[in-house]
Structure formats: structure tokens, C-alpha cells
Amino acid sequence: MYDKQPYVPVSSDAGDCHVGWDAIRENLRRLTSGKRCVVCVECYPGVSVREIKQELEAALDPQVVIDTESLLLSPDEIDKRVSPLLTDDPVFGTFNSVEVRDFFDPLKVSEAQKKLESSTAGIALVIGTGAVEIANEYYVLVYADLARWEIQRRQRAGEIGNLGANNTDESPAQKYKRAYFLDWRAADRIKQKLLPTIDFLFDTNDQATPKMITGDQMRAGLDQAARQPFRVVPFFDPGPWGGHWMExxxxxxxxxxxxxxxxxxxxEENSLLLGFGTVRVEIPAINLVFAHPTELLGSYIFGRFGAEFPIRFDFLDTIEGGNLSLQVHPLNDYVRKHFGLAYTQDESYYMLDAEPNATVYLGLKEDINPSAMLQDLQAAQEGGPDFDADRYVSKWPARKHDHFLIPAGTVHCSGAGSMVLEISATPYIFTLKLWDWGRLGLDGQPRPINIARGEENIQWDRKAAWIKENLVNRIEAVGQGEGWREERTGLHELEFIETRRHWFTGTVPHDTNATVNVLNLVEGEEAIVESLTGSFAPFVVHYAETFIVPAAVGGYQIRPHGPSVGKQCATLKAYVRPE
Structure with a gap:
């Protein structure tokens, strides 16, 4: 019953939705007919600018066309400027304040703007990433958007490279790294400014069937999502240790x-589906964070983290698979100093399901020698004997509904046979791999190992006794009512996320307390989320579905629904603790 295409109902009819190039061309042609004007099409990096330009040229017959790609600095010059930010590390760069305008040649920009100013008749089309940096004034502003999962698919397929780079044939990992630290950050700075004013949005995720809605329709959809429970669109990826439970x-x-x-x-990675009658328009979910940070996150969270969603839920499937890489997450001071990041990836493993012999590696054994462990890790990485993780790392039996807490600096990984609901802070690429069990990635290449960085972050005093007392099933009863009980399951005091589990056969009262809530139905087939004031329509969730309740919702309730009526259900809820 897991819904792989959840959407936010915005309108019962399609209204001004235009599906396919024929409808899009006709609408824009009618809008601009007989006018002398500038049509500005801002494009997220990865959008097929060539295709859109071709279609709009056929529709509008523009007298002037400026493609921002022609205004970029040379790839060599761009590489020279950004290489210090990308660093030589195969995985990590440095967060920065680069903007799209920094990719442009100032002389070419000046010439293009003069060309626009001197245009005396017909339509001028300015298109590409950074188009709004070139067209200071425009009659129509279109934003061509693309979900990051689709960008990654195109990168892996060798269809696209990075902004201003001649690197289509580069490895997907390197293209992703460059997009993560440069392209997306720069483009998001533009997007954040434009969302309140764009006239039209292009959904370009399906190249065969693009869709266009008005800016007002998009903003109505975002406003709707910010005031009710909703789900983002999940996406699934294979990996060298992957399993078959989700399949x-x-x-x-x-x-x-x-x-x-x-x-x-x-x-930051998922997309959000907006429903207009039978039409589904897909946009990046980060657009909602940018457009409604206070309603979604709450003023406290927005003030603390800015327009970022600080809580991350994802699944790690090792059932009939293998161990995850042995790893550690960097400490807060380390990520600030080395990556320019405000906070690190504290996390936890909640066992959604587990095979009988499932285990979790967590913390170190009592009598280990750190120097010997590091030497053995390095020797294994250099082609020597496999690293003996069981000699150095504590291993714990893992059962369904166990909760393992993993503050940064703790050596850990999920073993084979587990279906993990991973609850963490958002900086999700900052994993320092120590050992990958001697295997290759799905691309046939070794996966990056970070022993030197790991050494700087491992907390060597987190050994078995401390782990057992502080990080394994720290479950405590905190409340109950008719047909429900509430437990605190973590996270550790070093982590800023609080988690609460509710077991229920009746109706459970909840309140966002002015901060965003993220929940997953970890037990039971189906439950329903209801407003206490009727401010949103009842929202049905199914087993293993993660859903978001915006801060603006306030009070709400959850109870079993459909096949789960009369049976026990459970949700796991996460939110940011007040400082």
C-alpha cells in the first residue's frame, strides 16, 4: 500500500495547466502576440536548454535570442576559479558564496545587454541558467525547473555535465560533487529570489511531456502544502550493499x-507533486522550504537553521544484502572548519524490520589499541589483509523496533539483514568511510575511503559499556492516554533531534508546538491524520510512509484507519529540540 507517487491536491480541475509542447507554445504565443517584449526563461542547471530554446523559437519567432551558455567564461577559466572550492578530495568540497553571475564573462554580458537594449521590434528571448542576470527587465518570466533526482539520472547516463564545465564524460560522482557544492547552491540563490514573482513554471522532469503552470498556481500549491500534512515523492537507488525488502x-x-x-x-533532494485535477506537476521539494520557511519549519527552526530542512528520513535496506561501509560522521567543529558547514550529520538507526541474525556495528571494543586499528585500516586499503571489524568494533543484535543512536564521531554501520529507518540531521553526504569490506561500487570502481579524516573525528572513548548505556534502546515512557502510550526513544543529548514513539489503538493527540514534525508509520497498515479545527482534509498514511506536518498546523491527531482499526499501530516522530 506504500504510495510511490503522493501528491498535494491543489485544485479539482487543471485550470491553466498546459501539458506538452503544443499547448505550451500556443499559450505563450497568444500571450506575447503583437508585443515588443522580453521573454526571460531562467533554467535550473541540468534543464535541457537546447530543447526549450528550439521550441520557444518556433513558437515566438524572436528577433533576438540570447542563450546564457554563450556568455560563460571558458571551462578552463571556470575550473581555475572554482578548483580551490572543490578541493582535491574525491567526495568533499567547501560550501561557498559563489553566484551564477560569477560564471559569466563580463564583456560578453555587457555586449548581450547592449543587444537587448538596442532591440526595437518583436520579441527578445533570454534563456538559460542566469537569464535573469542578463535581462534586467522582462515582460514574461518563466522558471524551468528540474528535480535533483532527475539531474542525477541524467548525469549518470552521460547526458549532461556541470554548469560551465566541459565534463559530460566525467564520473557521475564528480559531477554530483560539483553540482552539490557549486551549481545547485548558486542556482538556488536565484531561485529563492524568483519564486514570489515568476509568471510561469516549467516542469521539465519528463522531457517527452513538459508541463507549464502559472506562477500563481505554483504558489497556491506551495501555500497549500505548508499548512497540511504531506509527503514528498520518494526515490530509490541501488548500492553495493543493497537488499530486497523494499523491492x-x-x-x-x-x-x-x-x-x-x-x-x-x-x-533538498526529493520532489513534490502538486495535483491540478488529473494533472500532476513535479517540482523540487526545496521550493517549499524557500517559499514558506516560517510556516513549514516554524520561526525558531528558521531562525536557527535558515531556509533549510534540518531533519532527514531515509531507508537503508540490507535484507538479503551486505554490511554498509564502516564509517564515522565528522564533528561539528570539523565540518565548520573544513567544509564551511553549520552543523554535522548526527543520526540514528530505527529498525523497521530485521532478519533473525541482524546486527549493528556501533562503537569500539573496550580493549582496542587505536594505533593498531588505524594501521589495520590503512593496510586493508592498500591491498593487505581485510580489516577485521569484529576485532575492533562492538557489534549489537538488532531486532525490529530497536533504536540505535549515532552522534557524530561514533564508528558505526548497519550489518546485513536490516531494514533501517535512518533519522538524521540533513548534511547527508558527510560520511567518512573507514572500510568497505573489500568490495567495489556498482560502477566497478573502489568507493572513496577517508581514513585520515576519520582518524581526526573518531571518539575513541565511545566503547561498548558507554554505547550500551547511552546509545542502545534508550527508551523511556513519557505519557499515556486512552488507547495510546508515548515513549522517548532518543536521540542522544549530543544530537539536536528528539524522537518520540507512540503506540496506539485509539486516537493520539499531537501538537507541532510551532516546529516541523516528521513522522513514519512504523507499525500498522494504515492510519489517518486529522486536524483538530478542520483546517486540512483528513490525510491517510500507510505502513513505512514518512510524512511531514508543518509547524503551522499546530494541533492534530492520529488514529488507526481502514484495515488497522482495532489493531495496534505505531508512529515514530522527530522534531528539533529547543536549545
Missing amino acids: REFDLPKDVPNYAWCFDCVP
């Missing part, structure tokens, strides 16, 4: 070797 439970296609990850609530 079976979620009825996924069998066209990949396994499914290792599901990004079930990562608004």
Missing part, C-alpha cells in the same frame, strides 16, 4: 540489482 514491500521494478536507499524525506 517486495513497495512493489518496486526489478530492473536494478537491488535497492539500497530510499530517500523518503530529504526535501
Whole structure:
């Protein structure tokens, strides 16, 4: 029953939705007919600018066309400028304040703007990433958007490179790294400014069937989502350690070797579907964070983290798979100093399901020698004997509904046979791999290992006794009512996320307390989320579905629904603790 295409109902009819190039061309042609004007099409990096330009040229017959790609500095000059920010590390760059205008040649920009100013008749089309930096004034502003999961698909397929780079044939990992630290950050700075004013939005995720809605329709959809429970669109990815639990439970296609990850609530990466009658328009979920940070996050969270969604839920499937890489997450001071990041990836493993012999590696054994462990890790990385993780790392039995807490600096990984609901802070690429069990990635290449960085972050005093007392099943009863009980399951005091589990056969009262809530139905087939004031329509969720309740919702309630009526259900809720 897991819904792989959840959407936010915005309107019962399609209204001004235009599906396919024929409808889009006709609408823009009618809008601009007989006018002398500038049509500005701002494009997110990865959008097929060539295709859109071709279609709009046919529709509008512009007298002047300026493609921002022609205004970029040379790839060599751009590489020279950004290489210090990307660093030589295969995975990590440095967060920065680069803007799209920094990719442009100032002389070419000046010439293009003069060309625009001297245009005396007909339509001028300015198109590409950074188009609004060139067209200071425009009659129509279109934003061509694209979800990051689709950008990654195109990168892996060798269809696209990075902004201003001649790197289509570069490895997907390097293209992703460059997009993460440069392209997307720069483009998001433009997007944040434009969302309140764009006239039209292009959904370009499906190149065969693009869709266009008005800016007002998009803003109505975002406003709707910010005031009710909703789900983002999950996406699934294979991995060298992946399993088959999700494939079976979620009825996924069998066209990949396994499914290792599901990004079930990562608004920076997931997309959001808006429903207009039978039309579904897909936009990046981060647009909602940018457009309604206070309503979604709450003023406290917005003030503390800015327009970022600080909580991440995802799945890690190792059932019939292998161990995750042995790893550690960097400490807060380290990520600030080395990556320019405000906070690190504290996390936890909640066991959604587990095979009988499932285990979690967490913390170190009592009598280990740190120097010997590091030497053995390095020797294994250099082609020597495999690293003996069982000699150095504590291993714990893992059962369904166990909760393992993993503050930064703690050596850990999920073992085979587990279906993990990973609850963490959002900086999700900052994993320092120590050992990957001697295997290759799905691309046939070794996965990056970070022993030197790991050494600087491992907390060597987090040994078995401390782990057992502080990080394994720290479950405590905190409340109950008719047909429900509430437990605190973590996270550790070093982490800023609080988690609460509710077991229920009746109706459970909840309140956002002016901060965003993220929940997953970890037990039971189906539950329903209801407003206490009727401010949103009842919202049905199914087993293993993650859903977001915006801060603006306030009070709400959850109870069993459909096949779960009369049976026990459970949700796991996460929110940011007040400082």
C-alpha cells in the first residue's frame, strides 16, 4: 500500500495547466502576440536548454535570442576559479558564496545587454541558467525547473555535465560533487529570489511531456502544502550493499540489482507533486522550504537553521544484502572548519524490520589499541589483509523496533539483514568511510575511503559499556492516554533531534508546538491524520510512509484507519529540540 507517487491536491480541475509542447507554445504565443517584449526563461542547471530554446523559437519567432551558455567564461577559466572550492578530495568540497553571475564573462554580458537594449521590434528571448542576470527587465518570466533526482539520472547516463564545465564524460560522482557544492547552491540563490514573482513554471522532469503552470498556481500549491500534512515523492537507488525488502514491500521494478536507499524525506533532494485535477506537476521539494520557511519549519527552526530542512528520513535496506561501509560522521567543529558547514550529520538507526541474525556495528571494543586499528585500516586499503571489524568494533543484535543512536564521531554501520529507518540531521553526504569490506561500487570502481579524516573525528572513548548505556534502546515512557502510550526513544543529548514513539489503538493527540514534525508509520497498515479545527482534509498514511506536518498546523491527531482499526499501530516522530 506504500504510495510511490503522493501528491498535494491543489485544485479539482487543471485550470491553466498546459501539458506538452503544443499547448505550451500556443499559450505563450497568444500571450506575447503583437508585443515588443522580453521573454526571460531562467533554467535550473541540468534543464535541457537546447530543447526549450528550439521550441520557444518556433513558437515566438524572436528577433533576438540570447542563450546564457554563450556568455560563460571558458571551462578552463571556470575550473581555475572554482578548483580551490572543490578541493582535491574525491567526495568533499567547501560550501561557498559563489553566484551564477560569477560564471559569466563580463564583456560578453555587457555586449548581450547592449543587444537587448538596442532591440526595437518583436520579441527578445533570454534563456538559460542566469537569464535573469542578463535581462534586467522582462515582460514574461518563466522558471524551468528540474528535480535533483532527475539531474542525477541524467548525469549518470552521460547526458549532461556541470554548469560551465566541459565534463559530460566525467564520473557521475564528480559531477554530483560539483553540482552539490557549486551549481545547485548558486542556482538556488536565484531561485529563492524568483519564486514570489515568476509568471510561469516549467516542469521539465519528463522531457517527452513538459508541463507549464502559472506562477500563481505554483504558489497556491506551495501555500497549500505548508499548512497540511504531506509527503514528498520518494526515490530509490541501488548500492553495493543493497537488499530486497523494499523491492517486495513497495512493489518496486526489478530492473536494478537491488535497492539500497530510499530517500523518503530529504526535501533538498526529493520532489513534490502538486495535483491540478488529473494533472500532476513535479517540482523540487526545496521550493517549499524557500517559499514558506516560517510556516513549514516554524520561526525558531528558521531562525536557527535558515531556509533549510534540518531533519532527514531515509531507508537503508540490507535484507538479503551486505554490511554498509564502516564509517564515522565528522564533528561539528570539523565540518565548520573544513567544509564551511553549520552543523554535522548526527543520526540514528530505527529498525523497521530485521532478519533473525541482524546486527549493528556501533562503537569500539573496550580493549582496542587505536594505533593498531588505524594501521589495520590503512593496510586493508592498500591491498593487505581485510580489516577485521569484529576485532575492533562492538557489534549489537538488532531486532525490529530497536533504536540505535549515532552522534557524530561514533564508528558505526548497519550489518546485513536490516531494514533501517535512518533519522538524521540533513548534511547527508558527510560520511567518512573507514572500510568497505573489500568490495567495489556498482560502477566497478573502489568507493572513496577517508581514513585520515576519520582518524581526526573518531571518539575513541565511545566503547561498548558507554554505547550500551547511552546509545542502545534508550527508551523511556513519557505519557499515556486512552488507547495510546508515548515513549522517548532518543536521540542522544549530543544530537539536536528528539524522537518520540507512540503506540496506539485509539486516537493520539499531537501538537507541532510551532516546529516541523516528521513522522513514519512504523507499525500498522494504515492510519489517518486529522486536524483538530478542520483546517486540512483528513490525510491517510500507510505502513513505512514518512510524512511531514508543518509547524503551522499546530494541533492534530492520529488514529488507526481502514484495515488497522482495532489493531495496534505505531508512529515514530522527530522534531528539533529547543536549545
